[in-house]
Amino acid sequence: MFAVLTPMRKALRPAVAVLAAAWLAACDATMIPSVGGRAGGPKIDPSKPxxxxxxxxxxxxxxxxxxxxxxxxxxxxxxxxxxxxxxxxxxxxxxxxxxxxxxxxxxxxxxxxxxxxxxxxxxxxxxxxxxxxxxxxxxxxxxxxxxxxxxxxxxxPTFANTAQRLMRFAKRQGKDSVVIVHSNDVPGQFGKGAIEQAATSAGIQVLSSEGYTLSVEGVSTAAQAAGRVVQQAGAESVFITTDATNAAMPMLLNMLPDSGANPTTTQYIGLTRWDVRPDLFDLPGAEGAWFTLPNKAQQEAFNNRYASAYSTAPHPxxxxxxxxxxxxxxxxxxxxxxxxxxxxxxxxxxxxxxxxxxxxxxxxTNQRGLAVATVRNKQVVILDPAPTSFGGAGF
The missing domain is CATH 3.40.50.2300 (Response regulator)
Structure with a gap:
């Protein structure tokens, strides 16, 4: 137990106003930034707990x-x-x-x-x-x-980190233009912004951003618009913000190829992990697509140690x-x-x-070492391994 300190409790504390919105993996959104000194923090005696x-x-x-x-x-x-x-x-x-x-x-x-x-x-x-x-x-x-x-x-893990990894990789593979397909919700807007910033940083031109509402008509309209940009403006890649578990993802992977974004000549890129939905690999837009993965060997080692200690698999x-x-x-x-x-x-x-x-x-925020993976013959293949230190390839 912690020792109970007896400082004077704050008599007045500013009210905390928050604007909540849906977000990823049990993490919601709020637009009020926290305050405080970046270099600050308490001194400790490292010889004590x-x-x-x-x-x-x-x-x-x-x-x-x-x-x-x-x-x-x-x-x-x-x-x-x-x-x-x-x-x-x-x-x-x-x-x-x-x-x-x-x-x-x-x-x-x-x-x-x-x-x-x-x-x-x-x-x-x-x-x-x-x-x-x-x-x-x-x-x-x-x-x-x-x-x-x-x-x-x-x-x-942040969208910005993933988008930067993928856009830098895309540039090294000779991709100079992209069209973004995103959901018209908070995660989609965050994802779109992250991709735009990453593309600018990598020297890749964003030719168009196509948003959709979650409906067959909404997804179809966005897919058709993205296909036109590929055909008419020559977009070399399509970057999809949609979470792989979202109902829109299979629709996009069917509709985008039908709308003119041929996956054999247009590079599909995903902002989230597609390996969590192996059933997607049967769809036309999945073969050859890029997405990121963590260091799988280290992740699996942790999963095994956790399961050994608690007799169950860890939550993601x-x-x-x-x-x-x-x-x-x-x-x-x-x-x-x-x-x-x-x-x-x-x-x-x-x-x-x-x-x-x-x-x-x-x-x-944070930066994490990520591998770039693709789908080949319905299997996940690592194209560029996760870096093991900062300052080298992969960052």
Whole structure:
């Protein structure tokens, strides 16, 4: 248990206003950035246990299983640390932003030096605001870049990171133009923006962006518009933001080829992992498409260790909790008194996590080493392996 501190509780605290929207993998969107100094953070004595607060929605009926998996992964990571000791206390956010803010403040009052979580973007934003004036950093499980910054980092994989990897790879393969096909919702807009920025950075021209509403007519209209751009403007690639599990994906992979985007001459690119839907590989637009994967060998090794410890497979988000502890432990094991500061957490060499190398960026987002994969004869084939360090190929 943490020792209970007795500082004067804040008499007044600004209200936390949030605008919530649907987002990816149990991570919602909020447009209120957190505040605080990027280089800030508490000093610690690395020879003593580091007090870490884990904020997860244990009592949220919908997210409770995810919360348990995150806690399991956190404890597994702690057990595997070499040269660093963590004293963990778990706080229930109930999946609620106001509860998350209160629990974050309680955790700091009880001695927490860093916060791991919460799960939802809105809750992470609230937690960050609650403890920003005390210089406590929050390593959230969200993948929403709109909440990143100040004292809040997002550990979840971001669209920007994936889009940059794929656009740079595309440029090296001689692709100079792209048409974007995206859903007209929050994830689709975030994805579209990430691809546009990545294309500009890579020197690839965005010839058109075609949005759709989720209906047969909406998807068909967008596919036909994208096909016209391929035929008339010579777009060399089609970048699809749609999640592979979305009902629109099979429609797009059928309709785009029928609309003039011939997959034998037009490169299809996916912003999300297509390997989670092997049934898609039978569709016309899937053969030869590009998408990214994490370091599969490392991911499978973690999955096996987790299953051995808990007799069940980990939730796909569980590794984020492991990564947070891995980063803290790597810095503390070096005997760094500044291990929990923004300056230390954003070291350029990054860390080794569940799915490969990753690093936290100065803007609160993250960068992860990703492999580029394709579909050949209905099988996933790696075209460009995930990098094992920063500064080389793949970044």
């Amino acid at each position: 580091i007090r870490v607060a884990l904020l997860v929605p244990k009592s949220d009926a919908g997210a409770g299983p995810v919360a348990q998996a995150l806690e399991n992964a956190t404890r597994l990571a702690i057990s595997e640390l070499n040269g660093a000791k963590i004293e963990l206390k778990v706080y229930d956010t109930a999946g609620n932003s106001s509860t998350a803010a209160a629990q974050a403040q309680r955790a700091v009052d009880e001695g927490a030096k860093v916060i791991l979580g919460p799960l939802f973007g809105e809750a992470a934003n609230a937690a960050g605001l609650a403890v920003a004036d005390e210089g406590i950093n929050v390593l959230s499980f969200s993948n929403n870049p709109s909440i990143a910054g100040g004292n809040v980092f997002v550990l979840g 988000l569980a590794g984020l909790a492991y990564d947070g502890i891995a980063a803290i432990g790597a810095l503390a094991s070096q005997g760094r008194g500044d291990a929990l500061t923004g300056k230390a957490l954003t070291r350029s060499t990054g860390f080794n996590g569940v799915s490969g190398v990753f690093r936290l960026m100065s803007d609160g």
